Amino acid sequence: MSALNLTARIGVIGAGAMGAGIAQVAAQAGHQVLLLDNRAGAAAQAIDNIDRQLGKRVENGKLAAEVRDATLARLHPVESAQALADCALVIEAIAENLEAKRALFVQLESVCSAQCVFASNTSSLSITAIAAPLKHPQRLLGLHFFNPAPVMPLVEVVCGVASDPALADCLYDTVKAWGKKPVHTRSTPGFIVNRVARPFYAESLRLLQEGAADCPTLDALLREAGGFAMGAFELTDLIGHDVNYAVTCSVFDAYYCDPRFQPSLAQKALVDAGRLGRKSGQGFYCYSEQAKRPGPSTLPDAPAAQTCVVEGDLGAAQPLLSRLQGNGVKVISRDGGGLLRV
Template sequence: MAALDSAALVAVIGAGAMGAGIAQVAAEAGHRVRLYDNRPGAAADAVRGIDRQLARLVEKGRLSPRTQVAICQRLQPIDSLDALGEARLVIEAIVEDLASKQALLRELEALCGKDCILASNTSSLSIDSLAAGLQQPQRVLGMHFFNPAPRMPLVEVVSGLASDPQLAATLYATAKAWGKQPVQVRSTPGFIVNRVARPFYAESLRLLQEGAADCATLDAVMREAGGFAMGAFELTDLIGHDVNHAVTCSVFEAFYGDPRFQPSLMQKALVDAGHLGRKRGRGFYCYDQASAPPAANELGSQALVQRCVVEGHLGVMQPLLERLRGQGIGVSERAGAGVLRVGDATLALSDGRLACQRAREDGLRNLVLLDLALDYASATRIAISVAADCTPQARDQAVALLRQAGLKVSLLADLPGLLVLRTVVTLANEAADAVLQGVASAGDIDLAMRAGVNYPCGPLAWADRLGVGFTLRVLDNLQRSYGEARYRPSLLLRRTHAEGGCLHA
């Protein structure tokens, strides 16, 4: 299906940050754009704001003055919806309220031509609910941009039960023609990103509540080991706890209280206290000028390691060996169960069990568990936990080995799965369930998480790298440790493992 011709008129309803951003994207793609807001003067102010943003790009040499003028000439603020009769696409970006959006769509259906697509930028409301009661519900789809719309590449094209597949294909092609990376989604709570991303926040919040470490340490581990742009506490402070908590509650309620989406009491306390993050000067962190950013915990060691022994293959940790050899540490190899020994210490990648439990069940003395890293060849930090009977000397030897490999070492309490590992497997689990339920394809889900929230790797592709069987085992161990349905593995994981296949084909 072809994209809308650039000569087609596009209208945007709502001149806030999202609406103005969408209008800018459409105008930059060559469309004439009419921008409406029910607040007097808001649409004109938004156009002037776009002009100022483009002027800054001109100053930086990233846009020509002629292009700036041409884009702004295509933007027309209007003060009446009656001016939308010839629009081929109308995108509403008004307040996230079902009744308000339904009323607007009814009005647009009466005003706009029958070939006009009515799209909603909703981030969480059901497309089926939005279209209910319209005479032509097939015209209604979701076109969910991410903030800021001119810079963020992802657009979720969302179809409800009544949505015309050909119109969905047109929106997909149009978003692509606008320079975006669109994905096709069936209308379910949270669509792709707001559903699949829930564990990213939930697992860090849970570990904080359980005393694993402080916010600064957990955030540093997610950045410097996991490869994420920000940790969960930095990100929720930036988003705003009122917004992030409300989305979590919305998804939780929409899934009838499924424990996988259970909101955090710690985050609710911040919302109740008005500590909403950066916009209020305080959230998990304090943002006044007198407050220095807190430092992550880091273990030191005066020991010097000259050699270590590898027993079996270390799986995704194997690149760590080259780092050790590169630092002049002798590495001997022999058969075994995939552990690394240095002095009296035994190091192993976490498998979702407590360190004390694994030490007892597998007969491993002085056990030190390592967290997952996106890439053990380039990570700058690693989190560890230690079994209760691990001696201080053995722990020090393990820390010395990791530090000599160029890694900062952060100690977490002995909790199952540590941080990056449990976050990645729960993200993959939610993504797998979304594939199983026909919400979107595996490729579109991984693309959405990379392009929409800047994940370093799609969760399904990451699970394939870990091994579907290993991912499944970690989830099983987490579920046994907590005794909760929150960690129940997706049937798609079990089936894919049984078939010997991959999640991201």
Template sequence: MSALHIEAQVAVIGAGAMGAGIAQVAAQAGHAVRLYDNRPGAAAQAIDGIARQLARLVDKGKLNPCERESTVARLQPAESLEALADAALVIEAIVEDLDIKQQLLRQLEALCAETCILASNTSSLSITRLAAGLARPERVIGMHFFNPAPLMALVEVVSGLATEPAVADTLYDTAKAWGKQPVHARSTPGFIVNRVARPFYAESLRLLQEGAADCASLDALLREAGGFRMGAFELTDLIGHDVNDAVTCSVFDAYYGDLRFQPSQVQKELVAAGRLGRKSGQGFYDYREGAERPQPAELRSSAEVTRCVVEGDLGVMQPLLQRLSASGVELTRRAGQGLLRIGDATLALSDGRLASQRARDDGLQNLVLIDLALDYSSATRIAITWARNTTIEARDQVVALLQRAGFNVSALADLPGLAVLRTVAMLANEAADAVLQGVASAADIDLAMCAGVNYPLGPLAWAERIGLAHTLHTLEHLQQAYGEERYRPSLLLRRTHAEGGRLHD
């Protein structure tokens, strides 16, 4: 099967922000769209809102006036469910309640033709359960858009146990024809994005709980070193802590209490206090009038550093050398285990061990560990920590070197994996497990995380950039440090590393 024919009628049920957005996308793609909502007048109001939004795009020169008029003309409010009987595709975007959605699907199955595809925009409910009990469960599928639907590129095309592959292919091709970036997913809790993204929030919340640093510093590191659009605390304040906590609890419960998805007591306290984020005026940050945004903490040094010794291959940190050289630092190279020697200090990329443990294990004096960066040649901030017996003078020499190269340097407590490295390792670990369990392909998972939540790089591609060995060792060391199943490495990571292969093969 190919994409729905342009003359096929599309129906959308639910005229809230998501339903209206989906209706706009289908209409802009050329389909006649019927929009239904059980609230009197809501569908017509939503269409008026779409018309105003498109008019603003015309005013900004981003949309042709004729395209606006034709799009609005293709949008029609429906007065009843019966008015949707001729639709080739019905997409429901109503309240996230299993019983209510199932009742609606039963009504639609009785009204619509046997060839009609019934799609749910659910973000968390099982497509298999939604289709259970229907006469034609093979026609039921998930079509999960991301908010705001007209702007966000990703669509998760989610197949339940009974969904016909041809139906999934049709919706995949249809989403592509609508200008979206679709991915195939199997119906499991959280699908792709809401499952794989859990560590992004969880690791920052845990670092905060364990006193690694303040919110502003941890957020700045994920943005300025990790390349993420927002830090975890900024993002959960934007999403709403009630919403984010509810999704985490839903995934945690669905996976029978697997500690990888364990909710955070820190976030639960915010919910209990009514500090839900931007919408309530307070969350991790204060959004009330006159409140000042806290700035990340930084280390500064007045030490003079003009040279350093490079021992061995620095792996993913190699671009740092060009940056140091460009800043006038003299580099001397010799064989070794992938370290930098700066005066009395030893600088190494974290491998998930505590700095003090690694100093003891490897016999390293004045050890300072550096965090992962998306790109060491352009990152503006980096985190460091150090072993307990590291002298202040040695630490200051490292800070001075990094300052000279143009980094703002933030200190973290000596916790395993620092901030960016442990977050990326855990994202890659969850993505690998999703591939192992047949939820989606490696390529689709990486695409989903980039297109759906704006990650700078897909988690699996990032793991390959770091090196599977380093990613795996980081997870093993995290598990050893905490003694928790939460950090257990995925079997797929272990197997791929043992085979010398690639996750995208």
């Protein structure tokens, strides 16, 4: 099965940051897109926001005005699920709540044609569980975009137990035609990225709770020593702590409370306080116009090490040795219990 034709209408439910971003991606690819949200006026407001964002790109010379105008002309706010009856694909991007997603897809099954493909943008909930109440669960798959959807290339195409592999191939080809980089995965806790990413957040959060260092310093370590574009606190502020914390809780529960995935009390406090990150103006950092970002704590400059002594096998840290040698550090190896002495 090949990619959906550009004449196929795409429905997107949920006009938050993810839903609006997905709608923009599909519209820019050439599809007519119907955007639905249960909040009055939210879909129209989301399209207005897309207009402003694309307008900035036009002003900066990064996008042709004709492309902006054509994209906006393909975006249509709608007020009920019945308006999605003729869609070939409906993508759900509502809150991470299993029962809410199930109820929505049961409703869609009574509205849309039998040929319509259903996709959930869930970041961690089981596709198998979401599809279970449907009469035809094989038509539901996961289509997990990353924030911001118009910028991030990766999309996880997720199959549950009942998902039709042919439809997975269709969605794979479709999002590839939209300019994305899709990957197939199974419906396991966190799929690929959110499973792998949990330790990235968790280790920084644990160090913060233990008082090892502050947020700017830990973020700087990940950027400057780890090569990441953003540190854990910068990234969770961008994602939104309500979303990130919910995903962590979902993965933690799905792995039967494995302590490696334990949610952070520090992050829960932010959620409880409504400090959700950039979208609320306050998270680990403050985003008001007057706010000044604190800098990391740094040690005084010192001469670079010329030699180091490695005693035994360093295990997971062993690949660091080649990097040290590549930067001119002489590595002396000895027997021992796995220590690095500088």
